[in-house]
Amino acid sequence: MAYLEFKFEDEITKYIREQELATSLKFVTLGKDKSFGQNDAQPLARKKLSWESKSIPFNGVPFQVVGTKTYECHQGKDRQTKAKEKYAAERDKKELEDHAFVKRRKLAQNTKKVDCKAIINIAQVIRFPDFKIEESTVRSKKEASQTLKAALSETPSSVKAEVVYCVRFPSLSEHSSHAVVGEAAYVREAVDARLREKIEQLTLSGVRKMTEMKCHLNTFVVEELFHGEQPPPPTRRRYYPTDSDIRNVMFKTKQATRDSNIDRPYEGPSVRGKKRSSRKLLRLRRQCAGYLKEITELTYHLQEEQYVTGLSSQLRSVLLDMKAHVPQDKGLPLTFSPSKRKAEMDMDLIPTKSASHPFTDGVEQYTEDIVSVDTLLALSLG
Known part of the structure; x- marks a missing residue:
């Protein structure tokens, strides 16, 4: 010791x-x-x-x-x-x-x-x-x-x-019950953190074939990690990971970016905590969007005028509160907001009575127009 x-x-x-x-x-x-x-x-x-x-x-x-x-x-x-x-x-x-x-x-x-x-x-x-x-x-x-x-x-x-x-x-x-040096120890080596970062970077850049990935990694080890030095033997799993090691890192990288619909530059493993926070925010956004979509669909089935009047007032308060939390001062475009002309056209949409159905004859049916959340707010404020 x-x-x-x-x-x-x-x-x-x-x-x-x-x-x-x-x-x-x-x-x-x-x-x-x-x-x-x-x-x-x-x-x-x-x-x-x-x-x-x-x-x-x-x-x-x-x-x-x-x-x-x-x-x-x-x-x-x-x-x-x-x-x-x-x-x-x-x-x-x-x-x-x-x-x-x-x-x-x-x-x-x-x-x-x-x-x-x-x-x-x-x-x-x-x-x-x-x-x-x-x-x-x-x-x-x-x-x-x-x-x-x-x-x-x-x-x-x-x-x-x-x-x-x-x-x-x-x-x-x-150290007991396992080898610490030699080829027997190389089998249990963990992949070097710099190689993992390189695999993540290559995966995000579009590399998918295993042969191409291994070629890039071998070049990275020889020309960057051990530039001007004797490279380690191919038996070192730390620098020459197995196909399974590479495939696991590639899968985790694609899994982490699969749900994202915004192109972001590669940030590396040092900000994984921030990525986890971003994924949580994305899930919360989708949850809120789901609630608003359900509200949109249920609005056309409301019959009580007094309740609709109160709902309109509540939605207006929610809208003003959301606008206060949107970073518009930073020049961020609201890409999901409809144009003014489209909002005016959507205000003319009125649920119409559908044709009778052999299995629902005599029952009033209304077509469920799929509209955006902003259209709902426009209808409520109109």
């Missing part, structure tokens, strides 16, 4: 990435405190003082823990067993139903998890170097702690404090 110190959190992320590339390993986040990563962390007189922890060996300097973060090997403990069992039960239930076919895959191993114990422990601490002790005894620790707490209570500005990130990295021997 190794104990290292870093000044910034970005340095830790960079170091972990370098270790992953050198050893063919992959670490995933296991847990993180809400207070971890605070830039304005300050020492507190009532907060617990520590002298050592999982991430920090004893060196005689007291510290206060701001927050912790833990990574584990991606082949560690399987934490989705209950979800997998539930899925298997639902799949078996479907197979017992009539006319149901469930596609199964033949897997030599149903999971990559092998309960590996390798863990990275990170602690963000506030350290007090002026109160360092020489010996790890109960008496010296107690005296130094009392002096430090008194100083923090009386004159906290006079206490020298420094914020550092202390990290404990596991050794290769701590």
Whole structure:
């Protein structure tokens, strides 16, 4: 194992990435405190003082823990067993139903998890170097702690404090039940994030054939990722993903953009959170449009004049409220609004009585004209 110190959190992320590339390993986040990563962390007189922890060996300097973060090997403990069992039960239930076919895959191993114990422990601490002790005894620790707490209570500005990130990295021997180097380890490698981004970009640009995609990726690896260097061997799955890896990324990319009816430039994986928010907004817009469409269809069946008068007033209030929330000051065109001439023509539309039907003879029928939401509002305000 190794104990290292870093000044910034970005340095830790960079170091972990370098270790992953050198050893063919992959670490995933296991847990993180809400207070971890605070830039304005300050020492507190009532907060617990520590002298050592999982991430920090004893060196005689007291510290206060701001927050912790833990990574584990991606082949560690399987934490989705209950979800997998539930899925298997639902799949078996479907197979017992009539006319149901469930596609199964033949897997030599149903999971990559092998309960590996390798863990990275990170602690963000506030350290007090002026109160360092020489010996790890109960008496010296107690005296130094009392002096430090008194100083923090009386004159906290006079206490020298420094914020550092202390990290404990596991050794290769701590990884169990799986290979860490060599071709056996390459089989379980995750696709490099830069390659995933490249696949997404090529998919959005129109690349669909697997042979064309792999040709672009090989060129990207040789000429950009390892320009002027010896490229990795073709057995490295991180840089030479399988057809299944590429196909999965392409499918997810097309799935994310399938529902969008607006051409947007490629934004990359760094704004996936914003994309999820945009998709949620799109769903809400469709929900509102569905309500308005149903209102449009039901309006022609209303018979009470008093109710229609109140409805017209309510719709007018909704319209004015919507206009207040539309960013017209930014020059955004309202592409779905009908032209003025079309609105005037739609006002002349009157539901007419349809011809008698052999199965509904004697019952009044009205044609359901499909009109836009803006036409409904125009009719209501007319």
